[in-house]
Amino acid sequence: MPNKKRNDKKPSRRDVPDALRVKPDSKFKLRDADATRDFGWDKDKCVVATADNRNKLEQLQFQLYADGRFSMLVVIQAIDGGGKDSTIRRVFTAFNPQGCTVTAFKAPSSEVLQHDFLWRVHKAAPARGSIAVFNRSHYEDVLIVRVNDLVPRAVWERRYDQINEFERILAECDTRIVKLFLHISKEEQRERFQDRLDDRKKNWKFDLGDLEKRTQWDAYNEAFEIMLEKCSTAHAPWYVIPANRKWFRDFAVSQILRYELEQLPLKFPQTRLDVGSIKLV
Amino acid sequence: MPNKKRNDKKPSRRDVPDALRVKPDSKFKLRDADATRDFGWDKDKCVVATADNRNKLEQLQFQLYADGRFSMLVVIQAIDGGGKDSTIRRVFTAFNPQGCTVTAFKAPSSEVLQHDFLWRVHKAAPARGSIAVFNRSHYEDVLIVRVNDLVPRAVWERRYDQINEFERILAECDTRIVKLFLHISKEEQRERFQDRLDDRKKNWKFDLGDLEKRTQWDAYNEAFEIMLEKCSTAHAPWYVIPANRKWFRDFAVSQILRYELEQLPLKFPQTRLDVGSIKLV
Numbered sequence: 001m002p003n004k005k006r007n008d009k010k011p012s013r014r015d016v017p018d019a020l021r022v023k024p025d026s027k028f029k030l031r032d033a034d035a036t037r038d039f040g041w042d043k044d045k046c047v048v049a050t051a052d053n054r055n056k057l058e059q060l061q062f063q064l065y066a067d068g069r070f071s072m073l074v075v076i077q078a079i080d081g082g083g084k085d086s087t088i089r090r091v092f093t094a095f096n097p098q099g100c101t102v103t104a105f106k107a108p109s110s111e112v113l114q115h116d117f118l119w120r121v122h123k124a125a126p127a128r129g130s131i132a133v134f135n136r137s138h139y140e141d142v143l144i145v146r147v148n149d150l151v152p153r154a155v156w157e158r159r160y161d162q163i164n165e166f167e168r169i170l171a172e173c174d175t176r177i178v179k180l181f182l183h184i185s186k187e188e189q190r191e192r193f194q195d196r197l198d199d200r201k202k203n204w205k206f207d208l209g210d211l212e213k214r215t216q217w218d219a220y221n222e223a224f225e226i227m228l229e230k231c232s233t234a235h236a237p238w239y240v241i242p243a244n245r246k247w248f249r250d251f252a253v254s255q256i257l258r259y260e261l262e263q264l265p266l267k268f269p270q271t272r273l274d275v276g277s278i279k280l281v
Numbered sequence: 282m283p284n285k286k287r288n289d290k291k292p293s294r295r296d297v298p299d300a301l302r303v304k305p306d307s308k309f310k311l312r313d314a315d316a317t318r319d320f321g322w323d324k325d326k327c328v329v330a331t332a333d334n335r336n337k338l339e340q341l342q343f344q345l346y347a348d349g350r351f352s353m354l355v356v357i358q359a360i361d362g363g364g365k366d367s368t369i370r371r372v373f374t375a376f377n378p379q380g381c382t383v384t385a386f387k388a389p390s391s392e393v394l395q396h397d398f399l400w401r402v403h404k405a406a407p408a409r410g411s412i413a414v415f416n417r418s419h420y421e422d423v424l425i426v427r428v429n430d431l432v433p434r435a436v437w438e439r440r441y442d443q444i445n446e447f448e449r450i451l452a453e454c455d456t457r458i459v460k461l462f463l464h465i466s467k468e469e470q471r472e473r474f475q476d477r478l479d480d481r482k483k484n485w486k487f488d489l490g491d492l493e494k495r496t497q498w499d500a501y502n503e504a505f506e507i508m509l510e511k512c513s514t515a516h517a518p519w520y521v522i523p524a525n526r527k528w529f530r531d532f533a534v535s536q537i538l539r540y541e542l543e544q545l546p547l548k549f550p551q552t553r554l555d556v557g558s559i560k561l562v
């Protein structure tokens with residue numbers, strides 16, 4: 001019962017990021033990850049902690065902007081219904097949209113397909129002082145592409161290394177990279193899809209393609225597992241977020257973002273003017 | 282005492298947008314606009330109304346996104362110290378950054394200068410379902426460019442008509458355009474600049490160029506006045522926001538955004554599936 005045992009341990013709030021990070025160069029089994037894991041944290045505590053983290057994130061983003069030397073890239077991946085949009089709405093609204101861009105990578109256009117698979121994501125990389133969020137990303141090129149054989153195996157197999165190298169370049173150029181995998185169970189996905197079908201205000205989100213992908217649940221989970229194992233690096237770690245419960249998901253994501261921003265040595269730059277001597281009229 | 286008289290009238294909350302809109306094809310004198318005008322609204326009432334508007338804006342943006350037919354472009358202009366960044370931080374954080382892009386147009390790069398003056402702004406125009414905010418904009422090409430003679434008069438003189446035509450095209454293609462001019466007094470600018478100089482956490486924002494522009498106060502205000510008069514159109518109106526008091530400015534901006542979004546016939550699209558018949562397993 002490895003999941004149960006893990007759930008019994010209650011890490012302190014500051015330990016949550018470390019507990020959810022996929023360790024580089026180690027085996028990772030998605031089936032061992034519990035989508036309802038909560039470390040013994042209850043809903044009320046999580047809601048309070050998330051609100052506190054949102055306030056802190058707002059301050060940290062302002063310091064990131066004022067400092068102007070670093071940037072942050074947040075990659076979000078999940079199976080359909082995993083809560084990517086909802087996480088962005090509930091956590092990333094803590095950030096000022098001036099200084100936080102969100103790019104949703106949908107099916108590639110014909111122009112995009114004329115380029116290498118990293119071209120469109122590189123264009124959306126964050127400027128210094130700002131945060132870029134990828135709602136889906138270059139990882140689709142080892143997920144949907146792999147599951148559906150959209151390119152030959154020899155092509156997608158090379159991409160894991162190419163992604164790691166690409167992310168290393170960004171990291172060396174002062175971009176802090178955080179990758180979030182929102183992990184839900186198959187039953188949770190069923191409930192969320194059914195809800196989209198039954199709720200008049202939600203069924204515009206439903207797509208017949210979702211049902212086809214649901215039949216590929218196992219193939220997707222295998223592709224996720226390999227992605228998490230091969231591409232969680234010291235310079236660009238993957239975090240696996242237990243995402244069945246939205247209140248725990250939001251808490252964990254906000255705690256990780258806070259932790260990652262706090263690793264940067266941010267400071268307010270000083271003007272080089274002798275400002276004390278200037279009195280305006 | 283036209284300002285005093287205007288201040289005595291207390292328009293209802295819903296009348297505020299109309300009261301601040303620059304009427305198309307009419308004379309407009311910036312010197313007649315009072316930067317402290319508050320219509321008799323006090324700070325407490327404004328703060329409560331702004332919070333209420335922010336909640337409503339969040340909902341309206343979600344409907345805009347779900348509807349997917351329209352977009353909104355918000356142009357913000359002001360003299361230095363006028364509060365562009367602060368307005369974005371205090372009002373536009375109501376929007377989900379997924380679906381709201383903010384582009385700050387700074388001094389043009391050499392690549393930008395190789396193109397017509399509308400090229401870089403067109404690239405940043407909003408996609409259907411989303412909101413684009415311009416922090417400065419194509420109007421700089423009839424402001425700083427005009428004040429400093431950066432191109433020949435014959436070139437910048439044509440731009441007022443070119444801007445009106447460009448905006449008409451966007452409006453006809455389902456983009457709702459709202460233009461906000463944040464109006465502060467010269468004394469208010471002095472206080473804000475002095476504050477930037479005196480506060481250690483703010484003086485990274487100070488730039489010696491600001492002092493030079495302060496000596497051009499009258500020339501800038503003339504350029505603003507002509508811009509407001511020539512380019513406030515039915516399809517893309519300018520609003521002049523009394524911006525000395527931040528609480529009134531935030532209230533007015535949030536009220537205008539709310540009004541403008543409410544003019545769109547937004548609805549949740551219905552899926553074409555016979556959704557009632559689908560039960561997932």
